[in-house]
Amino acid sequence: MGAMLEIKNIETYYDLIYAIRGVSLTVAEGNITAILGNNGAGKTTILRTVMGLIEDQPDKGTIGFMGRRIDGLDTEKIVRLGISLVPEGREVFEELSVRENLMMGAYTRRDKNGVIRDLERVFAYFPILADRVGQWAGTLSGGEQQMLAIGRALMSRPKLLFLDEPSLGLSPILVKEIFEIIKKINQEGVTILLVEQNAKKALEVSDDALILENGRFVMKGKSRDLIEDENVKEFYMGVRSRESAKGYQRWKRKKVWR
Amino acid sequence: MIDFLQMIISGIAVGSSYALMALGMVLIYKASEVPNFVQGEMALLPVFIAYMIIHSYGQSVFAAFFGALAFAMLLGCLLEFIVVRRAKNPNILGLIIITIGLEMVLLGFVSWKFGADQRVMPFPISSYSSVMFGGVYISILDLLTLVAALVIMTGLFFFFRFSKLGVAMKATQQNETAARLMGIRTNRVKMITWGISATVGTVAGLLLAPVFMEPYMMWDPMLKGFAAAVIGGMTSLPGAVFGAYIVGIVEHLFGGYVSMEYKAVVAFAVIVLVLCVKPSGLFARHYVKKV
Numbered sequence: 001m002g003a004m005l006e007i008k009n010i011e012t013y014y015d016l017i018y019a020i021r022g023v024s025l026t027v028a029e030g031n032i033t034a035i036l037g038n039n040g041a042g043k044t045t046i047l048r049t050v051m052g053l054i055e056d057q058p059d060k061g062t063i064g065f066m067g068r069r070i071d072g073l074d075t076e077k078i079v080r081l082g083i084s085l086v087p088e089g090r091e092v093f094e095e096l097s098v099r100e101n102l103m104m105g106a107y108t109r110r111d112k113n114g115v116i117r118d119l120e121r122v123f124a125y126f127p128i129l130a131d132r133v134g135q136w137a138g139t140l141s142g143g144e145q146q147m148l149a150i151g152r153a154l155m156s157r158p159k160l161l162f163l164d165e166p167s168l169g170l171s172p173i174l175v176k177e178i179f180e181i182i183k184k185i186n187q188e189g190v191t192i193l194l195v196e197q198n199a200k201k202a203l204e205v206s207d208d209a210l211i212l213e214n215g216r217f218v219m220k221g222k223s224r225d226l227i228e229d230e231n232v233k234e235f236y237m238g239v240r241s242r243e244s245a246k247g248y249q250r251w252k253r254k255k256v257w258r
Numbered sequence: 259m260i261d262f263l264q265m266i267i268s269g270i271a272v273g274s275s276y277a278l279m280a281l282g283m284v285l286i287y288k289a290s291e292v293p294n295f296v297q298g299e300m301a302l303l304p305v306f307i308a309y310m311i312i313h314s315y316g317q318s319v320f321a322a323f324f325g326a327l328a329f330a331m332l333l334g335c336l337l338e339f340i341v342v343r344r345a346k347n348p349n350i351l352g353l354i355i356i357t358i359g360l361e362m363v364l365l366g367f368v369s370w371k372f373g374a375d376q377r378v379m380p381f382p383i384s385s386y387s388s389v390m391f392g393g394v395y396i397s398i399l400d401l402l403t404l405v406a407a408l409v410i411m412t413g414l415f416f417f418f419r420f421s422k423l424g425v426a427m428k429a430t431q432q433n434e435t436a437a438r439l440m441g442i443r444t445n446r447v448k449m450i451t452w453g454i455s456a457t458v459g460t461v462a463g464l465l466l467a468p469v470f471m472e473p474y475m476m477w478d479p480m481l482k483g484f485a486a487a488v489i490g491g492m493t494s495l496p497g498a499v500f501g502a503y504i505v506g507i508v509e510h511l512f513g514g515y516v517s518m519e520y521k522a523v524v525a526f527a528v529i530v531l532v533l534c535v536k537p538s539g540l541f542a543r544h545y546v547k548k549v
Contacts, residue, residue, distance in 0.1 A: 051439065053435065053438070053439075075438040075439065075441075076438060076441050076442065076443050079438075079439065079440065079441035080441055084439070085439050087435070087436065087439065091433055091435065091436040091439075092433075092436070093428070093429045093432045093433055093436065093437075094432060094433075095428070095432055096425065096428060096429060096432065100425050100428075100429075103422070103425065104425060104426065104429050104437070104440045104442070105440055107422070107426060107440045107441050107442055108440075108441035152440070153439075156440070156441065
């Protein structure tokens with residue numbers, strides 16, 4: 001299948017901070033692609049740049065979505081083309097009800113029956129939201145808010161879904177649940193670009209993965225290959241590979257990709 | 259007792275026009291986060307336009323009022339589009355100065371174009387005719403103001419509750435980035451908010467104009483409306499309405515029982531009192547964000 005999203009060599013500045021230093025990336029249609037990286041590596045910035053949320057950025061490079069250039073477009077237009085972002089830290093509308101939040105997700109749509117069907121679909125993914133439908137979103141727990149944020153993004157019926165740290169601040173059981181649903185959403189035909197710190201989970205669920213450090217990609221491959229990689233294991237999954245037998249000499253692994 | 263009731267009723271009547279001004283201010287405060295000092299003049303110009311339509315073009319009062327409301331909508335949108343939006347990353351002080359500047363420009367324009375002499379808007383109902391309910395007089399114009407205020411309040415309630423645009427406005431106020439991610443054109447939403455606010459204020463202006471009309475006519479209702487909005491917490495529509503009625507009633511009781519001379523300042527004494535007791539206003543909700 002072809003490339004749905006094609007980012008070519010973008011560079012992004014936050015004022016004077018050179019955050020993204022030439023990044024290229026393709027997201028294949030129907031896949032889950034994961035971007036891994038530490039705090040401050042620039043993962044979120046890539047997503048925000050693509051969505052047009054950072055004014056006058058990318059400074060250099062092009063972004064193509066389904067054969068059309070989208071860099072420099074307004075966020076509102078990009079959303080209408082079929083990309084939806086679940087932002088980091090959920091960002092639900094706290095003083096709107098759960099239903100209103102979901103309906104805002106469908107703001108750009110005109111087909112009422114389709115919207116109602118999709119509302120049912122979201123409730124099928126996240127039954128807890130159906131129970132909370134009249135409650136203010138701000139009164140939901142963190143996990144429920146994350147579910148609401150994902151559901152809200154799905155309501156626009158996106159072709160491509162960006163997920164920014166969906167596991168942030170959730171208990172391990174909820175993380176597992178969220179990732180199962182991500183897989184399910186993908187199987188029902190939504191292409192996903194996932195940004196995560198939880199490398200193990202992200203590699204398990206994704207098809208392709210890239211590793212970002214200091215605004216550049218340092219590694220790229222099939223997720224099932226990366227999960228076996230010694231460097232990835234040590235630096236992103238916390239597996240200690242080598243320890244001195246006698247216990248006084250400890251070797252620190254050298255990052256070979258630098 | 260009749261006196262007391264009379265004062266309460268008059269307070270409610272005058273409170274209705276304060277309420278309309280306060281609603282307009284709160285709408286804009288929520289959208290653009292600025293206490294909008296041009297609120298009064300956004301109503302003033304359309305009122306004079308209505309006067310002009312009646313006098314220079316000989317149209318009926320209703321056509322003129324309709325024209326004024328439409329003009330107010332346009333004026334509000336234009337002010338946002340041409341001036342307020344152009345301020346890049348404004349701080350609150352800058353925005354306040356912008357609104358005060360606009361206020362002076364519009365006030366100056368009205369004084370220059372129409373002159374500063376007092377006049378009265380022709381209106382089918384005389385400002386002197388009144389009805390009596392069990393010993394309490396209420397002028398028909400006041401009654402009309404009350405009804406208009408109630409209609410607009412209910413209208414706004416339903417608008418924010420059930421219409422897609424209304425909910426989108428609330429969404430934009432709560433989290434602009436997220437609203438943009440939903441595909442909401444937040445700039446347009448803000449512009450329309452200014453338009454609606456100007457229209458609501460103009461209703462108050464049009465109902466004051468049959469009593470007297472001059473370029474400074476909206477200054478007092480605007481300040482009282484601002485006081486009401488502060489009492490209500492600046493971000494709550496019901497709070498603003500409640501505050502407006504408090505201001506209206508307290509003002510009249512004070513005028514009746516204590517001193518007519520200081521009636522005008524009592525609203526601000528009420529603000530000081532409320533801010534001492536509950537600094538965030540009576541109705542403000544300060545939402546604690548969950549992590």
